[in-house]
Amino acid sequence: MIEKALLPNIRWLALPSVGLGEDWVEKVLKIDHDLESLGYELAEESVYLLYSHSAREILLEKGHCLIARPVLGPKKMLEAPFLLKDWIASEVWKAPLRGVTLEELLGLVAHIDQKRELKEKQLERGFILCIRRRLVPGLSVTIEVIFPE
Numbered sequence: 001m002i003e004k005a006l007l008p009n010i011r012w013l014a015l016p017s018v019g020l021g022e023d024w025v026e027k028v029l030k031i032d033h034d035l036e037s038l039g040y041e042l043a044e045e046s047v048y049l050l051y052s053h054s055a056r057e058i059l060l061e062k063g064h065c066l067i068a069r070p071v072l073g074p075k076k077m078l079e080a081p082f083l084l085k086d087w088i089a090s091e092v093w094k095a096p097l098r099g100v101t102l103e104e105l106l107g108l109v110a111h112i113d114q115k116r117e118l119k120e121k122q123l124e125r126g127f128i129l130c131i132r133r134r135l136v137p138g139l140s141v142t143i144e145v146i147f148p149e
Contacts, residue, residue: 002095002112007146010087011075012048012068013040020058020065021049021129022102027067031082038082040073049129050085055110059103063126093147097129105129109145 013035015027028047035041048070053063066083078084095112099105109127128146133139 002093002115002147005092005094006089007087007092007094007148009089010043010048010070011072012050012066012085012087013038013071013078014050014066014068014083014085015081016083017049017065017067020061020102020106021051021067024049024067024102024131028069031067031069034082035069035071038073038078039076040071043070043072045133045135046070047131049131050126051128052126054125055106055113055127059106059110091149093149095145097143097145099143105143105145112145113147 013031015031017023017027024047032042046069048068050066050068051058051063052065057063058065066085068085075084075086097105097108099108109129113127126148128148130144130146132142132144134142
């Protein structure tokens with residue numbers, strides 16, 4: 001079920017993926033390790049995979065992916081490979097996902113995107129996967145796809 005929502009302002013500290021996001025755990029550990037020395041702190045316990053192209057194109061290994069964590073801290077120049085990206089609050093389309101592998105999730109995103117494209121025309125080319133971990137009342141992980149408008 002896809003729904004319209006507002007994605008608030010976010011500052012992301014990101015690293016480029018070597019592939020199409022399969023290395024997200026490794027990249028998140030690197031970001032978390034260097035976070036404090038770069039002058040940032042986590043804004044929330046989420047991981048964002050920022051894709052530059054549609055899921056169909058990503059599955060064909062076109063485009064690229066950034067692995068990002070939402071952070072608090074000032075905007076400043078960072079040394080490579082780190083990148084800082086700011087999202088300005090805007091409306092998006094969101095849908096929950098249930099999948100085990102990244103390839104399975106990208107297939108689901110491609111299916112949702114294909115159905116959505118028939119109704120909406122003025123949308124960005126890329127998409128975002130958001131992986132959220134919640135600890136209360138028990139450990140749970142949720143995954144959703146976000147389509148920028």
